[in-house]
Structures are given as structure tokens and as C-alpha cells.
Amino acid sequence: xxxxxxxxxxxxxxxxxxxxxxxxxxxxxxxxxxxxxxxxxxxxxxxxxxxxxxxxxxxxxxxxxxxxxxxxxxxxxxxxxxxxxxxxxxxxxxxxxxxxxxxxxxxxxxxxxxxxxxxxxxxxxxxxxxxxxxxxxxxxxxxxxxxxxxxxxxxxxxxxxxxxxxxxxxxxxxxxxxxxxxxxxxxxxxxxxxxxxxxxxxxxxxxxxxxxxxxxxxxxxxxxxxxxxxxxxxxxxxxxxxxxxxxxxxxxxxxxxxxxxxxxxxxxxxxxxxxxxxxx
Numbered sequence: 001x002x003x004x005x006x007x008x009x010x011x012x013x014x015x016x017x018x019x020x021x022x023x024x025x026x027x028x029x030x031x032x033x034x035x036x037x038x039x040x041x042x043x044x045x046x047x048x049x050x051x052x053x054x055x056x057x058x059x060x061x062x063x064x065x066x067x068x069x070x071x072x073x074x075x076x077x078x079x080x081x082x083x084x085x086x087x088x089x090x091x092x093x094x095x096x097x098x099x100x101x102x103x104x105x106x107x108x109x110x111x112x113x114x115x116x117x118x119x120x121x122x123x124x125x126x127x128x129x130x131x132x133x134x135x136x137x138x139x140x141x142x143x144x145x146x147x148x149x150x151x152x153x154x155x156x157x158x159x160x161x162x163x164x165x166x167x168x169x170x171x172x173x174x175x176x177x178x179x180x181x182x183x184x185x186x187x188x189x190x191x192x193x194x195x196x197x198x199x200x201x202x203x204x205x206x207x208x209x210x211x212x213x214x215x216x217x218x219x220x221x222x223x224x225x226x227x228x229x230x231x232x233x234x235x236x237x238x239x240x241x242x243x244x245x246x247x248x249x250x251x252x253x254x255x256x257x258x259x260x261x262x263x264x265x266x267x268x269x270x271x272x273x274x275x276x277x278x279x280x
Contacts, residue, residue, distance in 0.1 A: 006079075007025075007078070007079055008025070008078060008079075010025070010026075010029055010032075011023065011024045011025070011029050011032070011033055011051075012025075012051075012077070012078045013042075014077070015042065015044060018044050018045045018046065019044055019045070019046040019047070019048060020042050020044040020046070020047050020048070021048045021049075021050075022047065022048070022049045022050075022051070022065070023049075023050055023051035023074060023077075023078055024049060024050070024051040024052070024053040024054050025051055025052055025053060026052070026053055026236075026243070027053045027056055027057055027060075027236075027238070027239060027240055027241060028236070028240060028241055028242050028243045029053055030053055030054075030057060030060045030061065030241060031241055033049065033061065034060065034061060034064060037061070037064045037065055038064065046066070047064065047065035047066065048065060048066045048068050049061050049065040049066070049067060049068070050067065050068045050069045050070075050071060050074065051069075051074075052097065052101045054067060054069060055069050055100060055101045056097050056100055056101065056238050056239065057239060075119065076113060076115070079117065080115075081115050081116055081117040082115060082117040082118075082119050082147070083112050083113045083114070083115040083116075083117065083118060083119070084109070084112060084118060084119045084120050085108070085109050085112045085118065085120055085123070085126070085130065085133075085134050086106065086107060086108050086109060086120045086121070086122070086123060086125070086126055086130070087102045087104070087106070087107050087109065087121075088102045088103070088104055088105050088106040088107055088121065089102075089106055089121040089122040089125065090105070090106045090122065090125050091122065091125075091151070093175070095175075095205065095208050095235055097238045098121045100238070102121065106122065106125055108126055108127065108130045114137055114140075115141075116138065116141040116142075116143055116144045116145060117144075117145045117147055118134070118138070118144065118145065118146045118147060118148075119147050119148055120146070120148060121148055122148075122151050122154075123146060123148075123150065124150055124151050124154035124155055124159060125151065125154060128158070131159065131162065132162065135162045135163065135165060135166065138166050138168075139165045139166045141166075141167075142167060143166075143167045143168070143169070144166045144167065144168050144169070145168070145169040146163075146168065146169065146170050146171065147171070148171065149171050149172060149173025149202075149203040150170060150171060150172050150173065150186075151173065152172050152173065152174075152179065152182045152183050152185070152186035153179075153182050155172075155186040155189060155190070156189070157189050157192070157193070159189075160189040160190045160192065160193035160195070161193045163190070163193065163195065164190075164193040164194045164195050168195065168199055169199055169201065170190065170195065170199060170200050170201070171200075171201045171202065171203055171231070172186055172187070172200065172201075172202050172203070173202070173203045173205070174202050174203070174204050174205075174218050174222070175204075175205040175208075176205075176209075176210070177210065177214045177217060177218055180218075180221070183202075187200070187226055187228075197226070197227050197228055200228050201228060201229045201230075201231060202222045202228060202229070202230045202231065203231050203233050204218050204219055204222070204230050204231065204232045204233060205232075205233050205235060206232045206233065206234055206235065206250075206255065206258055207234050207235040207245075207246060207247065207250050207255050208235035211249050211250075212249065212250065212254055212258070215232065215258060216258075216272065218230070219232060219258075219262055220272075223268070229265075230262060231262075231263070232258055232259060232262050232263075234255055234258075234259060253277075256277060257275065257276070257277045260275075260277050261275045261277075
């Protein structure tokens, strides 16, 4: 199995020359970062902040720290195995912040750090020449993880066959139940190319213009029919300062029940309907 690289679960902080640098991944981390700066917890003389959360809410830390975004090498500092060969995305999904985090449209980079963990937002939107270059470089590594959810609508049999040349972990994104035919087509292409079920995972957006029944159908279809691993991704608005968001017909309790159950395969022997989470 390809190794799964771990990402920091909160702000990534390092110090150099009495300056604290903070990369903030989620907007709900911003209040804690602001408190940290106001209280002078690290005893430094200067703060520099950046990261996706700062790009989504650039005014939140204004006046408290120097704002710096898209600095070279930051991705590798946060995760030494990570790289990207493109920026932006041609899609404009309403739940996604890529167009604000990486403005300027979809662009192919001429060169990129030769590392095994690709974080491109939509690698399948690239030209064939660029995609071929990515695969030719990726297959030289013992493993390659395409860490973002691949756009199943764009996946061709050519893509699948080239991806199969790598020892790879692929993640497809199933955001809406209506996309099932496209998801199954992409799945079949990857499997027909010889990619193991164990090397294909699914990101499943929940809590956004769906219902618990809709989400349960997608998660169960992936696990029980395709025999793959589903990873539910809970929707939080792009400007939220708390991760505890829920919109009807969802409740926070029900969203947490989904997350706890579907990220714990050891309890899948218990029917989901009988699972009540930590508090019973």
C-alpha cells in the first residue's frame, strides 16, 4: 500500500531570527492565532502569517501580523513530501475556495519540486503533454499520492492507463448523488487499467445541499458495492470561524455521527442505524 502522508491538523508554526511564521490552514484556526499573537505567547518580536485561511479572510489578522501569501517553499515546509505541478482550477464549485486561494485561473507550472505527494487541485484539467510529464516524473518514486480529489468527469482511459504506471494512491471526489454514473465510469476505467481497489479512495462531500440519506447512500455504495474506502468531508462555509457548522436538514450531532462512524472501519460491523457515537 502507498504510504499516506500526514498533514498538520492546525496552524503550522516555526521561528527564525525572533520572527514567528504561521501557516493557517482553516479559517476556524484564525481566532486562536489572533489570541496567540495578542498574548505574545512565543516571545518573538515579529509575526508573519499566511496560508489558505489568511487568503480567504485576509483582513482578520490585519494589524496583528505581516500578511504574506504564496511564498516559495512553504508547501514543502508544511509537508516535505508535497508538491504541485498546476495552480488554480477551471471549475467554479460553490463550496470550494480554490479560486480565492489560487486566483488567476488554471495554470500549468513549467517546473516543480520532484516529490511524491501531488496537491494539484485539478490535475486532470492539464494538457496531455503536462499530464505525461507529471506521470513520467511520478513513476520514478517508490510511491505517488494524488492527494486532492480527482475530477471524475475528466478522467479518460488514457489517464487511467498512465496512472497505472505508478505505485499510486488516487482519490476521486463524489460531491453529489447525481454524479453516480460519472463516478462509476471513472472507477471502471481505473480498475480496467489495473489499479487495485486498495489504491482508490473517495472524498465524499456531506452537509452541503444534500440529506443524511443521500450521504449515506454514497458512502455505502462506495464501501459495499465498490469495496473501496470512503472519506466523508464535512462542509464548512469558506468564511466560518467555527468548524461546528450545520444547515438543515443536517444537525451538528448527525454530522459528527457520520464522521465518527465512517472514519472508524473497526466498528463497521455495527449497522450505521444502530451507531450513536461517543455519547450513545
